[in-house]
Amino acid sequence: MTSTISSTSQEKTVPAGDYSSHFSANISNIAAEISANNYQRENFLRQRLHDKQQQQKMQAERYIYNYVNHQPDQVALHSAILGIVLALSLAAMARLWKAGSYFQLPGYIASLTAFHFLEYWITARYNPTKVTIDSFLFRNGTSYFIAHASAIVEASIEWTFFGDLKKHIILPAIGFALMVFGQTLRSVAMIHASSNFSHIIVHQKADSHQLVTTGVYSFTRHPSYLGYFWWAIGTQLFLMNPVATVGFTIILWRFFNNRIRYEEKFLTEFFGDKYIDYKKTTGTLIPFIK
Numbered sequence: 001m002t003s004t005i006s007s008t009s010q011e012k013t014v015p016a017g018d019y020s021s022h023f024s025a026n027i028s029n030i031a032a033e034i035s036a037n038n039y040q041r042e043n044f045l046r047q048r049l050h051d052k053q054q055q056q057k058m059q060a061e062r063y064i065y066n067y068v069n070h071q072p073d074q075v076a077l078h079s080a081i082l083g084i085v086l087a088l089s090l091a092a093m094a095r096l097w098k099a100g101s102y103f104q105l106p107g108y109i110a111s112l113t114a115f116h117f118l119e120y121w122i123t124a125r126y127n128p129t130k131v132t133i134d135s136f137l138f139r140n141g142t143s144y145f146i147a148h149a150s151a152i153v154e155a156s157i158e159w160t161f162f163g164d165l166k167k168h169i170i171l172p173a174i175g176f177a178l179m180v181f182g183q184t185l186r187s188v189a190m191i192h193a194s195s196n197f198s199h200i201i202v203h204q205k206a207d208s209h210q211l212v213t214t215g216v217y218s219f220t221r222h223p224s225y226l227g228y229f230w231w232a233i234g235t236q237l238f239l240m241n242p243v244a245t246v247g248f249t250i251i252l253w254r255f256f257n258n259r260i261r262y263e264e265k266f267l268t269e270f271f272g273d274k275y276i277d278y279k280k281t282t283g284t285l286i287p288f289i290k
């Protein structure tokens with residue numbers, strides 16, 4: 001005689017008289033299944049806990065990274081100071097212009113302020129993964145500080161002792177045109193290159209780094225350097241500073257000559273023939289730098 005007994009998943013036919021061994025086999029299967037399920041569930045919960053902890057750790061690390069690198073309190077402070085200096089220098093410029101006096105000095109300070117603000121703002125807006133407090137470019141080294149301080153000292157001394165010589169209009173007008181051209185070119189280059197731009201020369205190629213050869217990069221390989229070069233010389237012509245005009249030109253030319261060579265070593269490593277071809281067809285437009 002046979003009997004049909006329902007097991008967990010399918011019906012099985014077992015011989016009569018063999019029920020007890022069949023049940024005990026089934027019970028141990030169910031027990032094994034429960035313990036396997038518990039094990040799976042425990043593992044699942046452990047994994048969830050681990051994921052959650054990892055997530056929290058990552059959030060904490062991101063928070064610390066953001067705080068250390070972006071320093072929102074410092075960004076607010078820097079921006080407020082830049083805004084105040086810009087407003088005061090524009091007001092002083094307008095007053096001196098009206099009085100027929102040397103308006104260029106506050107004008108120079110206004111353009112310096114606008115430059116530092118734009119460096120940060122454009123990075124934050126168009127290249128947000130690279131923005132840090134250093135994007136203001138305030139920590140540009142002692143020589144940078146000395147150069148601008150000397151320009152202010154020269155302008156003040158010359159205005160005090162040879163004021164009449166500073167009353168020409170042509171040189172400041174040329175200087176102003178160069179400042180506008182240089183600042184615009186630099187800002188447009190930073191916007192166009194977006195995430196491919198970085199204030200620091202990169203030594204390792206990121207997967208996302210692409211060679212930019214379009215827009216302003218189609219007529220000069222280094223538009224942001226070209227822009228800065230003419231902006232800075234323009235500021236000294238605007239101030240009618242003969243010594244600083246010559247000094248800035250020599251120092252900046254040497255600086256960009258070295259920097260371009262160094263930067264292009266890495267760009268050639270990153271992009272190979274593509275960069276070599278780009279170099280053949282597009283110059284720098286900085287005088288005497290091929």
Ligand SMILES: C[S@@+](CC[C@H](N)C(=O)[O-])C[C@H]1O[C@@H](n2cnc3c(N)ncnc32)[C@H](O)[C@@H]1O
Pocket residue numbers: 189193196197198199200201202210211212213217221222223224225226263266267
């Ligand atoms: C301060 S940016 C200057 C960019 C460029 N030299 C200019 O004057 O516009 C320096 C970084 O830009 C990157 N870079 C320079 N030229 C590039 C190009 N044509 N395409 C993509 N990245 C470029 C370099 O790898 C470097 O890390």
